[in-house]
Amino acid sequence: MPQIAIIDDNIDLSGTLKKTIAHYFKKFGSTFSIITQQPFHDIDDYFGFVDTNDVCLLILDERLNDKPSMDGNPVHYLGNELVVELRKQLKDFPIVMITTFSDQDDVQAKENEFEYLLNRDDITANEETANLYIPRIIRAAQRYLDTNNKELSEYNELTKKIASGGSTSEDVERLEALQIKLELPIVGYDDRKVWLDQYEDHIKELELLKALINEKLNAK
Template structure:
């Protein structure tokens, strides 16, 4: 199951949002799930990357002022939503990211507006939640669609590289897609035989990933 991920230091607030989203998604017969977490205490933000990958997060919702509350003797953390988004965007270029906040006009947040799909007033979401959930679903579907197309291009390039029929531009594009899609295959192998072996080991995983995305799109 792919998930929408909520990151908020206010436990009651994020759990209420998770339950509300779950109801809206169920009403729309969506296969998306919803999970929530307290912000990670982190130096390099890598914990978020593992969490996103392991939980198949395809859409994120931040609180802006996630640096206020403690939970289970953790925190408060030393960063806000407008800072976290920069680190997530560096790793996941196109994943949909929203902020739901009571501080929509916060100057630091507004400076980072281009990093988000939208900055949503919390009361407005309470009043018009269905409208926003429809937007989340559409953004998620576009993200999955783009991943399908890019994965198909990646596979074609991988096949060309495997048989030695590729240009320097093809290799550059292949590496860029590999990084963007967070795929494990690396063409920086010294021997072409090593590359072919590596390619064979991973192609089934790539195909399974592609098929899984296509199934999720059918359900959404």
């Protein structure tokens, strides 16, 4: 089931935000589930976390280093620093910041890195603004799922075309771009036999990915 994850070192605040968002999700008919997670000391752990937990949107707090994390020590970074690192791999992934520090200069300077940059009160204390922004968060998460499904289908068609020998250089370039974005394995393209020999493995990988996306979409 696709999930939205709140990253916050303050368990009380993340719990309140989770309950509030869940209330509005139910109100607007969304079936996305919501989980909370304390910050990871190793930023690379976020990528595995997103993949393992079928996360389709992240919500970050700014002050991630105020309280002890899972090992008893605060992390060394802030939310506006974390998003820069996440963008190195999750370029089109929806990331929202909901914080009481949304007006700080260092946060404002990273505004373009976020899908939305919101004040916590806009969600937890103001029904009018919550009714405005929560549907946008839902649409951003759904758009990410829909786009991935579309791109997986395109990848499938390009793989067949290249394996059959009827492709152009533009087809190969597009497939390479999709492989990078979807984090699929890249093999050589010059030898047609390589494609034919490895085509079955590509299809198996694709079917597994498609099954995951379909499971997410069917859970709506």
